[in-house]
Amino acid sequence: MPIPSPFHPRTSALCTGLRWKDWSGYHAVCSYGTCHEPEYFAFRHAAGLMDVTPLHKYDVSGPDAAAFLARVMVKNILKLRIGQVTYCCWCDEFGKLLDDGTVWRLDEHAYRVTAAEPNLAWLRRNADGFDVTIADTTERIAAVSLQGPNARAILKQVTDADMDALRFFWLTRTTIGGRDAIITRTGYTGDLGYEVWVDNDDALPLWDTLMSAGRPFGIAPTGLDALDVCRVEAGFIMNAVDYYSANHCVIEARKSTPYEAGLGWTVNLDRDPFVGQSALRAEKERGATRRFVGLEIDWDEFEALHARYGLPPELCSEAWRDPRPVYTAGGTQVGQATSGAWSPILKRNLALATVDRPHAAIGQTLRIETTVEFVRHRITATVVEKPFFDPPRKRAVAGDAS
Amino acid sequence: MTTSRYDAIIVGGGHNGLVCAAYLARAGRKVLVLERRHVLGGAAVTEELHPGFHFSVCSYVVSLFRPKIIRDLELARHGLEMIPLESAFTPLPDGRSLCRWPDWHRTRREIAQFSARDADLYPEFGLAMGKMAYFARELIDNPAPDPASFDPRELMRLLRLGKRLRSLGPDLMHLNTQLLTMSAVDFLDLWFESEVLKAPMSVSGVIGTFLGVRSPGTAYVLLHHYMGEIDGAFRSWGLVKGGNGQLSNAVASAARASGAEIRTEAPVSRILLRNGEAEGVVLDNGDEIHAKVVVSGLDPRRTFLGLVGEANLDDAFVTRLSRFKFRGSSGKVNLAVDRLPEFACRPNDNGRADHLRGDIAIAPGIDYLETAYDEAKYGDFSRRPYINVVIPSVLDPSVAPPGKHIVSCFVQYAPYHIKEGADHWPNRREAFGDAVVDTLAEYCPGLKDTILYRQVLTPWDLEKEFGLTEGNIFHGELSPEQLLFQRPVSGWAHYRTPIARLWMCGSGTHPGGGVMGAPGMLAARAILKTNAT
Ligand SMILES: Cc1cc2nc3c(=O)[nH]c(=O)nc-3n(C[C@H](O)[C@H](O)[C@H](O)COP(=O)(O)OP(=O)(O)OC[C@H]3O[C@@H](n4cnc5c(N)ncnc54)[C@H](O)[C@@H]3O)c2cc1C
Numbered sequence: 001m002p003i004p005s006p007f008h009p010r011t012s013a014l015c016t017g018l019r020w021k022d023w024s025g026y027h028a029v030c031s032y033g034t035c036h037e038p039e040y041f042a043f044r045h046a047a048g049l050m051d052v053t054p055l056h057k058y059d060v061s062g063p064d065a066a067a068f069l070a071r072v073m074v075k076n077i078l079k080l081r082i083g084q085v086t087y088c089c090w091c092d093e094f095g096k097l098l099d100d101g102t103v104w105r106l107d108e109h110a111y112r113v114t115a116a117e118p119n120l121a122w123l124r125r126n127a128d129g130f131d132v133t134i135a136d137t138t139e140r141i142a143a144v145s146l147q148g149p150n151a152r153a154i155l156k157q158v159t160d161a162d163m164d165a166l167r168f169f170w171l172t173r174t175t176i177g178g179r180d181a182i183i184t185r186t187g188y189t190g191d192l193g194y195e196v197w198v199d200n201d202d203a204l205p206l207w208d209t210l211m212s213a214g215r216p217f218g219i220a221p222t223g224l225d226a227l228d229v230c231r232v233e234a235g236f237i238m239n240a241v242d243y244y245s246a247n248h249c250v251i252e253a254r255k256s257t258p259y260e261a262g263l264g265w266t267v268n269l270d271r272d273p274f275v276g277q278s279a280l281r282a283e284k285e286r287g288a289t290r291r292f293v294g295l296e297i298d299w300d301e302f303e304a305l306h307a308r309y310g311l312p313p314e315l316c317s318e319a320w321r322d323p324r325p326v327y328t329a330g331g332t333q334v335g336q337a338t339s340g341a342w343s344p345i346l347k348r349n350l351a352l353a354t355v356d357r358p359h360a361a362i363g364q365t366l367r368i369e370t371t372v373e374f375v376r377h378r379i380t381a382t383v384v385e386k387p388f389f390d391p392p393r394k395r396a397v398a399g400d401a402s
Numbered sequence: 403m404t405t406s407r408y409d410a411i412i413v414g415g416g417h418n419g420l421v422c423a424a425y426l427a428r429a430g431r432k433v434l435v436l437e438r439r440h441v442l443g444g445a446a447v448t449e450e451l452h453p454g455f456h457f458s459v460c461s462y463v464v465s466l467f468r469p470k471i472i473r474d475l476e477l478a479r480h481g482l483e484m485i486p487l488e489s490a491f492t493p494l495p496d497g498r499s500l501c502r503w504p505d506w507h508r509t510r511r512e513i514a515q516f517s518a519r520d521a522d523l524y525p526e527f528g529l530a531m532g533k534m535a536y537f538a539r540e541l542i543d544n545p546a547p548d549p550a551s552f553d554p555r556e557l558m559r560l561l562r563l564g565k566r567l568r569s570l571g572p573d574l575m576h577l578n579t580q581l582l583t584m585s586a587v588d589f590l591d592l593w594f595e596s597e598v599l600k601a602p603m604s605v606s607g608v609i610g611t612f613l614g615v616r617s618p619g620t621a622y623v624l625l626h627h628y629m630g631e632i633d634g635a636f637r638s639w640g641l642v643k644g645g646n647g648q649l650s651n652a653v654a655s656a657a658r659a660s661g662a663e664i665r666t667e668a669p670v671s672r673i674l675l676r677n678g679e680a681e682g683v684v685l686d687n688g689d690e691i692h693a694k695v696v697v698s699g700l701d702p703r704r705t706f707l708g709l710v711g712e713a714n715l716d717d718a719f720v721t722r723l724s725r726f727k728f729r730g731s732s733g734k735v736n737l738a739v740d741r742l743p744e745f746a747c748r749p750n751d752n753g754r755a756d757h758l759r760g761d762i763a764i765a766p767g768i769d770y771l772e773t774a775y776d777e778a779k780y781g782d783f784s785r786r787p788y789i790n791v792v793i794p795s796v797l798d799p800s801v802a803p804p805g806k807h808i809v810s811c812f813v814q815y816a817p818y819h820i821k822e823g824a825d826h827w828p829n830r831r832e833a834f835g836d837a838v839v840d841t842l843a844e845y846c847p848g849l850k851d852t853i854l855y856r857q858v859l860t861p862w863d864l865e866k867e868f869g870l871t872e873g874n875i876f877h878g879e880l881s882p883e884q885l886l887f888q889r890p891v892s893g894w895a896h897y898r899t900p901i902a903r904l905w906m907c908g909s910g911t912h913p914g915g916g917v918m919g920a921p922g923m924l925a926a927r928a929i930l931k932t933n934a935t
Binding site: 119248 | 503505507514521522523
């Protein structure tokens with residue numbers, strides 16, 4: 001039975017569509033109304049406020065905190081500066097992905113890790129010999145994500161922190177309404193956005209402050225469905241959807257390496273030993289056999305296919321997650337698309353897929369399964385660059401053009 | 403004297419005998435089942451012991467029952483319904499408690515009260531055991547491969563199994579060795595730190611054995627209990643609607659539908675032999691019935707030393723058979739109560755109690771369980787035993803009058819061989835019952851006042867009433883040396899016996915005890931293969 005997050009009194013009052021799901025053991029809103037589209041547009045055109053408390057959070061501190069994190073993460077955490085946040089992933093000793101998330105450096109010896117799944121046991125198992133304390137703060141810290149072009153303007157109303165100076169993937173400690181808060185410039189929408197982290201007790205005042213300050217800027221409470229479209233547009237991989245944690249896989253074929261998952265850029269191989277290093281080095285030398293790619297599904301074929309049935313093209317407005325086989329033009333299956341969405345802002349029919357390397361080059365023409373009137377068809381899908389949506393405002397500091 | 407000739411006589415209407423009968427009848431054989439008691443099912447039986455209360459007298463939950471049998475015999479059509487258990491609750495005497503649920507995150511939070519690390523590891527453990535169980539499934543759905551055999555087909559099968567095990571990866575190879583050699587507690591220690599979690603998990607390793615949770619070899623039995631599946635969902639235990647006897651009745655109905663004849667109150671006194679071959683049976687009333695083959699669903703000792711007779715058997719076989727360990731160690735206390743029990747550590751909420759919708763383990767610590775075993779080792783029942791409580795009427799209101807409940811208590815340890823001698827059990831029966839109720843009442847303070855009826859089954863009762871030798875619930879211990887090709891006797895693990903035309907189909911054969919049906923199905927398959935009928 002999921003539990004309510006500290007924001008529940010507000011979110012449940014607003015969720016008139018009664019569309020909820022279980023996210024990591026919390027009640028989480030899919031959409032506040034019966035349809036998520038207005039929330040999607042809030043993310044892209046104004047600002048969306050989303051309860052992200054269910055993210056797993058671990059506070060790692062002590063003299064060896066940096067060395068420990070460098071040991072468990074594929075990225076060299078020793079390079080992280082105070083106030084900096086980094087996105088990375090971690091693997092088992094065979095170099096198979098366990099999870100992905102962020103690592104923040106709060107202080108000389110204090111870090112925070114966010115993760116999609118529970119990781120406490122794994123972190124502790126690897127902590128032997130390190131002078132560190134690992135605390136699961138998931139249920140003590142409440143978090144909201146404020147994403148969209150107006151996110152910065154809204155935060156400027158409620159905090160003295162220099163929001164104009166806060167760079168992409170950095171954090172600032174501040175107060176909001178007189179209460180301590182940490183603001184990270186992070187998110188899962190691929191847009192300008194921030195996440196705000198407070199003690200549970202400060203959750204409701206934070207929500208109220210942001211909602212009222214945000215009103216003139218078009219703030220809207222947003223749910224997971226809107227987020228899901230945004231994250232496909234941003235080309236972000238998702239644990240348990242696009243890849244599976246090695247800890248949950250019954251068979252080897254289900255596991256992936258960071259190189260296969262498009263996360264090779266997060267791996268820093270040449271440094272002191274870290275978990276999975278030798279396997280990852282071997283994988284790098286061999287070259288991953290699969291690649292995580294972006295696909296664009298051919299619109300004309302899609303429309304023509306529907307026309308054969310006397311139908312206009314039918315697009316689902318939600319992102320999809322039911323895996324769809326991907327073939328070569330010749331009909332050999334070479335992979336699967338694991339999520340996708342119609343992008344209302346880009347006007348492109350997009351998918352994220354894992355495909356065998358020989359077929360993964362940008363521009364490669366593939367075929368994806370599409371069902372119309374209960375009949376399966378294959379239509380053209382081309383490998384294209386990710387992220388699909390990447391506005392300059394995402395990284396820009398104030399004063400830059402958006 | 404009856405002379406009507408059958409293709410097969412099944413001795414014993416336990417669920418395995420019935421499964422075997424149903425498969426043979428479906429293959430067109432003329433089959434007769436002879437059951438000693440007035441009801442079918444053996445240890446899978448429902449009886450109305452108190453008006454309106456339908457007790458699963460012996461076995462009370464199922465999960466090992468082979469899904470293939472359900473499909474083959476169309477048991478759903480013959481009335482079999484199963485209801486999954488919804489929780490696993492461990493009350494503690496100090497007011498704390500642990501409840502595990504199908505909801506992962508809910509379970510995680512519960513375990514995290516005791517160890518945050520264990521909470522995270524719990525699903526990984528389940529996955530590892532699930533993989534092993536998936537591997538082992540091939541073993542329970544097929545006759546045990548015999549490494550001592552020279553039959554090339556046997557050796558090929560072994561080779562294939564070895565390859566499959568290797569393909570599971572180095573971790574699982576290790577796991578396999580650990581399971582075969584370690585104690586349940588040592589094995590769980592490799593994973594978890596919290597006793598509150600380990601204690602109720604470890605008991606699965608000693609069910610039906612005369613071993614303690616720290617005795618080597620018990621890790622394997624743990625796996626046996628992870629092998630269950632219902633509707634393809636591994637590891638779930640459930641109730642049979644109407645009690646476990648309804649499973650036996652469904653199988654009997656399927657057997658009858660295929661033409662099998664089933665008689666109750668028809669005890670067999672011996673197996674008729676001519677020239678060393680079985681040619682039929684003799685009933686207690688003197689009737690002789692002939693058949694092409696006789697299949698015994700009784701345990702191996704009862705079958706050979708009881709119905710065949712030592713004089714008709716090879717000495718070496720008798721010696722090996724007499725070494726087959728029974729050593730019953732469990733009893734059962736069945737209660738009818740006039741309201742839902744309430745646990746002090748987790749009170750009911752206005753008549754609602756989600757934590758009672760599953761199994762409840764009185765296993766508050768590993769030392770507690772070892773102490774319980776110590777008493778048994780020296781010939782006494784445990785004063786504070788391990789109790790597995792299920793309140794079936796919560797999930798299946800049909801078994802008790804409205805608002806009233808059945809409390810089923812499976813109890814360990816109650817050694818068959820008490821120091822006074824097994825025959826003194828009748829004098830100790832009520833003291834044993836009191837120890838169980840007293841123990842439970844420590845957790846459910848109001849319990850005693852609610853009891854309307856109580857049945858106490860000691861291992862001696864299980865032997866006398868249900869024909870379970872030395873009260874062993876599995877027709878012989880499920881310890882590693884008594885499993886697979888060594889069950890019941892090496893060389894005779896394929897349902898055949900040294901007596902031509904006499905076969906075995908009960909829990910004393912591979913893959914062993916539990917309401918599983920596999921021995922009955924595999925025996926039928928072996929018999930049909932030889933065209934003996
Ligand atoms: C108290 C208890 C609790 C248990 N709990 C569970 C549980 O919850 N889940 C689970 O899976 N397993 C449980 N078990 C084990 C399981 O019930 C048995 O392993 C299984 O039911 C045995 O089935 P069987 O058909 O092999 O033998 P039996 O059920 O023993 O059948 C043998 C039959 O032969 C009959 N018989 C004996 N002698 C003669 C004769 N001379 N002539 C004719 N008939 C004769 C007997 O009356 C009996 O009906 C439990 C067992 C007991 C005793």
